Amino acid sequence: MISLSERIPIAIGCLLKLSRLFAASVLAAGSVVALTATPALAAGCDEWSDSNTYGTTCWNTPYFAAKGVCNNGTTATGATYTGGSGKWSYAYCSGRGGLNYGWPLVY
Numbered sequence: 001m002i003s004l005s006e007r008i009p010i011a012i013g014c015l016l017k018l019s020r021l022f023a024a025s026v027l028a029a030g031s032v033v034a035l036t037a038t039p040a041l042a043a044g045c046d047e048w049s050d051s052n053t054y055g056t057t058c059w060n061t062p063y064f065a066a067k068g069v070c071n072n073g074t075t076a077t078g079a080t081y082t083g084g085s086g087k088w089s090y091a092y093c094s095g096r097g098g099l100n101y102g103w104p105l106v107y
Contacts, residue, residue, distance in 0.1 A: 042060065043064065043104070044058065044060050046058075050099070051098050051099060052093050052098050052099055053068075053091065053094070053099060054093075054102025055090040055091075056078075056102075057089070059083050060083060062082070062083055062107065063082060064080070064081060064083055064105065064107075065078050065079065065089045065105045066088075066089040066104065067102060067103055068093055068101070069100045069102070070097055070098065071097030071098045071100050072096045072097040074093075077091055078091045
């Protein structure tokens with residue numbers, strides 16, 4: 001029979017192997033998730049902005065619009081267009097303290 005002092009190192013070794021196996025499976029799952037493109041990345045968009053306005057045009061997506069957060073905390077949304085139309089959508093924050101940031105809204 002194995003004594004308690006001999007069992008502890010064996011148990012620790014097994015736990016280390018299991019933790020490495022778990023970490024490897026988490027990393028593998030994470031790499032699969034990381035390879036999945038978000039809609040904005042899959043669509044492909046050009047962006048433009050100044051102190052008050054955010055603009056975008058997108059392709060490879062059914063529809064897109066510009067979305068902006070203004071410095072006063074409100075949001076602005078531009079017109080929705082068909083992806084690949086060549087049109088630009090603009091989110092205007094003039095009169096709202098200016099543009100804080102914006103992004104392409106694709107759907």
